[in-house]
Amino acid sequence: MSRSLSLAAYLAYARRTGKPGVAPDMPRPEGPLIWAHAVDAARADTLVHLAERLAQQRPGAHMVLTTSGPAPERLKAGGPVIWQPLPEDSIPAAEAFLDYWTPDIVLWTGGDLKPALLISADKADIPRYLVDADEPLLERPAWRWFPDMPRAVLGGFVTILARSEAAARVLRRYGAPESIVTVTGPFQEGTMALPYTxxxxxxxxxxxxxxxxxxxxxxxxxxxxxxxxxxxxxxxxxxxxxxxxxxxxxxxxxxxxxxxxxxxxxxxxxxxxxxxxxxxxxxxxxxxxxxxxxxxxxxxxxxxxxxxxxxxxxxxxxxxxxxxxxxxxxxxxxxxxxxxxxxxxxxxxxxxxxxxxxxxxxxxxxxxxxxxxxxxxxxxxxxGAAVTDSILDLLLDRLDLLEAKR
Known part of the structure; x- marks a missing residue:
């Protein structure tokens, strides 16, 4: 089997075996919407903080936050974050999720990449970013059976921010273009200095x-x-x-x-x-x-x-x-x-x-x-604040670009 057919085989399997999933019980908010995925509770908290800062600088912006586990404890009712469970990694589930939420940007943290979800975002022409790419979360045993998959998945990101040089080496080994990979350090929540007299x-x-x-x-x-x-x-x-x-x-x-x-x-x-x-x-x-x-x-x-x-x-x-x-x-x-x-x-x-x-x-x-x-x-x-600032700038710049095209 050729390298190009291996990815096609996986996606064909992901289309045949998947289900659309349960429809969300809330409407899509008006205005800019980021789909952000957190692989663990710490990154979920950090993404909530990022969404709050984004909403301060871009009123009306929201984030639909997906996790494999429960919703983050710090979510505020009426805040800029909507929590949803991560859809299964299948074409029907991905298409149903993207058709419903129509996100403007995909922001994926850490690793544990889901090929069907991410490549479906490419087909929907949604720019995606990988931040806080972490070495242990990037290794996927299944990729040995689909050797062209990591190149296709990683190559679809506009920008990849790596947590460490070790993570950057793994990314390059799997085929991520050198031009899109930057080592920034960990994506961790920081706090702005509080006011005082x-x-x-x-x-x-x-x-x-x-x-x-x-x-x-x-x-x-x-x-x-x-x-x-x-x-x-x-x-x-x-x-x-x-x-x-x-x-x-x-x-x-x-x-x-x-x-x-x-x-x-x-x-x-x-x-x-x-x-x-x-x-x-x-x-x-x-x-x-x-x-x-x-x-x-x-x-x-x-x-x-x-x-x-x-x-x-x-x-x-x-x-x-x-x-x-x-x-x-x-x-x-x-x-x-x-x-x-x-x-x-x-x-x-x-x-x-x-x-x-x-x-x-x-x-x-x-x-x-x-x-x-x-x-x-x-x-x-x-x-932590410096990395958050750089990610916030990426999102704001992309939203400005998308708005200019409309």
Whole structure:
């Protein structure tokens, strides 16, 4: 059998054996639509973030996001992302999906390429992009039986962004044109710097001078005893230490004040306009929309909602984007991939109780220790943001080109 017939044989098989699938239960939104596929939960979260940024810059743009598993947890009702299960890799299923959604662009992440789906997009004249191409996800045993298939599938992409040089070598070995492959590093969600009031930051920095500061962000009442015990232990080593507490739920502020009063802490309440003095031990930052201020003031952040069971953690990208070292508890299931990424880079450290939290804070109040972790956190966050920016630019440029042709 010739090389050209092998691909034709696969596609013929994919046409005979496939079924159209179940029709979606929602209409296609008006305006530009990207079909994006995520091979895992981490990439799904990153694509949701990308869609939110795309919608900010191109109002009315939407993304239909497919996964082989369940819908991402962070999807927002009424947001720019519509989740759908990935159609089976057959011609009838691909044609039914593309006819219904009529996407303007296909954005495929990682690998695990589906030939019938992707080549059907070519036949529908839909430009497609492969981003975050990852070496282990590109190897497909079936390709040995259809040797011309990888060349046809990879050659149909407008651009391929590879996660590593190793991935780029695999792509070239399978026949991807050199001209369309670029090594960018991993596609990981980053976070834009949060707003803050410069004058407030300068005033507080002057009042606090060189005091050791650490932040407890998104704290549950059930975590408060651990947090305060760790702060008391730290204060014995560094008596000028200051803890900033941001409740996860502002309605918990009265309960937090009761605990602070009962334990005899000297504290100020930010929502009441109180400013810290030299003897203040705790700031209760019970307002919303000012995390940019607290992250900038605090070289160390403990991300709360992570010590007690039943919680799932909060987003570590926020402190990382502001150059803060990250501490976190074991219950971060919703953001596990992100915490793992920062931990592997030496930018985050897990704590489990008062002793481990106090030990971590005491180590990090040495400026060089916190600075090392904070720099690593910022480096990871900024690299992820740079790749996201480049992908966003690709999408916007292509949408501009498509709009100009209409």
């Amino acid at each position: 410069h004058a407030e930051r300068e005033e507080l920095a002057s009042l606090l001078r060189s005091r050791p500061i650490w932040l407890g962000a998104m704290i549950q009442v059930a975590e408060l005893d651990t947090l305060l015990s760790a702060h008391r232990d730290t204060s014995r080593l560094a008596h000028r230490s200051l803890l900033i507490i941001v409740p996860d739920d502002l309605e918990d502020s009265p309960a937090i004040r009761e605990v602070l009063d009962a334990q005899g802490w000297r504290y100020v309440v930010w929502s009441e306009g109180e400013l810290p003095t030299e003897t203040t031990q705790v700031i209760l930052a019970d307002t919303r929309g000012e995390m940019g201020l607290w992250y900038r003031l605090s070289p160390i952040t403990f991300m709360g909602s992570s010590l007690v069971s039943g919680q799932y953690g909060r987003d570590p990208n926020e402190p990382a984007a502001h150059g803060s070292a990250i501490l976190y508890g074991p219950n971060v299931g919703r953001y596990l991939n992100r915490y793992s990424r920062y931990a592997e880079a030496g930018a985050a450290r897990i704590v489990r109780d008062t002793g481990t939290l106090a030990a971590a804070v005491q180590r990090l109040i040495a400026p060089d220790q916190a600075a090392t972790m904070a720099h690593a956190a910022w480096d990871v966050a900024s690299k």
